[in-house]
Amino acid sequence: MSPLLKTLENEVQIVALLFMAAVYGLRLVWLFRFKSRKERTFSEGKEAAGIGYSLLNIAMPWAVESARKKLGFYLQFVIFHLGVAAAIAATFIIPYAPRVFEVMAVVRLFQVMIGAAFFVGLMRLFRRLKEPAIRLISTADDYASLVLMVLFFAAGFLAVPNAYRSSEAALTAFFALTAFFLFYVPFSKIGHYLYYPFTHFFLGRTMGHRGVYPIKRGEKREGR
Numbered sequence: 617m618s619p620l621l622k623t624l625e626n627e628v629q630i631v632a633l634l635f636m637a638a639v640y641g642l643r644l645v646w647l648f649r650f651k652s653r654k655e656r657t658f659s660e661g662k663e664a665a666g667i668g669y670s671l672l673n674i675a676m677p678w679a680v681e682s683a684r685k686k687l688g689f690y691l692q693f694v695i696f697h698l699g700v701a702a703a704i705a706a707t708f709i710i711p712y713a714p715r716v717f718e719v720m721a722v723v724r725l726f727q728v729m730i731g732a733a734f735f736v737g738l739m740r741l742f743r744r745l746k747e748p749a750i751r752l753i754s755t756a757d758d759y760a761s762l763v764l765m766v767l768f769f770a771a772g773f774l775a776v777p778n779a780y781r782s783s784e785a786a787l788t789a790f791f792a793l794t795a796f797f798l799f800y801v802p803f804s805k806i807g808h809y810l811y812y813p814f815t816h817f818f819l820g821r822t823m824g825h826r827g828v829y830p831i832k833r834g835e836k837r838e839g840r
Contacts, residue, residue: 621784624791625711632798639802640810647811652818655825666824669831670816679831692736699733700765702726703772707794710778710787717778726776734769737762761806768793 669679677683683690706726709716717723741762744750771793774786801807823829 618784618788621788621791624788624795628795629707629711629791629798632795636798636802640807643802643810647814655822657826659825660827661824661829663821663824666822666829667817667820669829670820670823671813673816674812692739695729695732696736696740697733699730699736699769702729703733703768706730706772706776707791710775714778717776723777727773730769730772730776734766734773737766737769741766755805757805761804764793764797764800765806768797 673679677687677690680690717726741759744754744758744762768790771786771790774783775790777783778787797806802810820829
């Protein structure tokens, strides 16, 4: 292992992780400055049930109209984020638990997830470039985030076997991209996941209080 790769896998990753944690910590401090007010209306439902439904809604495609009508896009979402999870896990397994990737079945599983996410990333990038409506609302950060994710998946796919002699260049690229992401993500659209639990908690509490969440299948609303 070259000194550069060893440094990227350890010291650089630790510094980058601490930086991201510090930025996220400051964001959370800022976020909690805004106090939410509870509903003043009479309760029509259960807030706890609404919160649970809202937080788990991401795993219930049948409950979201866009996912029901375009199941393919939902499957792309699942594949893409499974690939993200696998690639992030690999950044910890390779330096701190390398024996995990001595099992070829595990290596192949990670490569399938990361490789599938790579192709989904390409599809998303192509769609963003092709469709005028999406192109109109896209920013430089949208394109940069997608391109970087595609490169990250490509490097991760090649790096997962963790063979220094045959793939040191891929490992170096993989950990260099990881470090860059840790600095870049808090300031990019990719950082949206930080707000997911908070936004869905407050939305679920409000909708649960009003009796809107959880939505029952086949339930008819007044005026429809």
